[in-house]
Amino acid sequence: MQKTYDRKVYLKGSFTVEMSFLMPMILFLIMGCILAAFYYHDKNVIASAAYETAVVGSTKAREKDGVSESELNRLFSERVGRKCILFSGAKASCTVTDEKIQIEATARKKRMSLSVKSEAAITKPEKHIRDMRRIKKLGKKVNGRGREDMKKLGIKTRGGI
Missing domain, CATH: 1.20.1270 (Substrate Binding Domain Of Dnak; Chain:A; Domain 2)
Structure with missing residues (x-):
């Protein structure tokens, strides 16, 4: 064993x-x-x-x-x-x-x-919004005075509003 x-x-x-x-x-x-x-x-x-x-x-x-x-x-x-x-x-x-x-x-x-x-x-977003609203109001004017107002604000325009 x-x-x-x-x-x-x-x-x-x-x-x-x-x-x-x-x-x-x-x-x-x-x-x-x-x-x-x-x-x-x-x-x-x-x-x-x-x-x-x-x-x-x-x-x-x-x-x-x-x-x-x-x-x-x-x-x-x-x-x-x-x-x-x-x-x-x-x-x-x-x-x-x-x-x-x-x-x-x-x-x-x-x-x-x-x-x-x-x-x-x-x-200053408030200023930007106010300027955009002014631009829209100016764009709605039919006669050519809108362009003059935009030039006073310092916004360049191209032919039309």
Whole structure:
């Protein structure tokens, strides 16, 4: 009669040594991916807050009182709030001119930095709509006086109205 022995499989020591070298690299790559995801999340939050602030500022600039740079800074900090993961202290510098509003947002943490620039034009759609209504009224005039009125407004005509 033959005796059967239970065979036990032993791992060689080289496998353990190899894994001790590979695991830190794998963990480093995973942590790098997580850090990159946090970075791009914060960049998108700050960029969208800067753009929204510029657009809201361009809308408020058409009002009687206009908009101040301190009000734009307050709007930016409201929009960023506590949404950022890495860059908790985002700052904005706002510039208001007659034609556009410009927001430059920056954030820093240790050796990492983030900078975003956004701007929005100050449009006057009410003026454009009023001018178009005037043009339509002038176009309905039958005699040639309509062309003269359009020239006074600075509108070029081509032969007919």
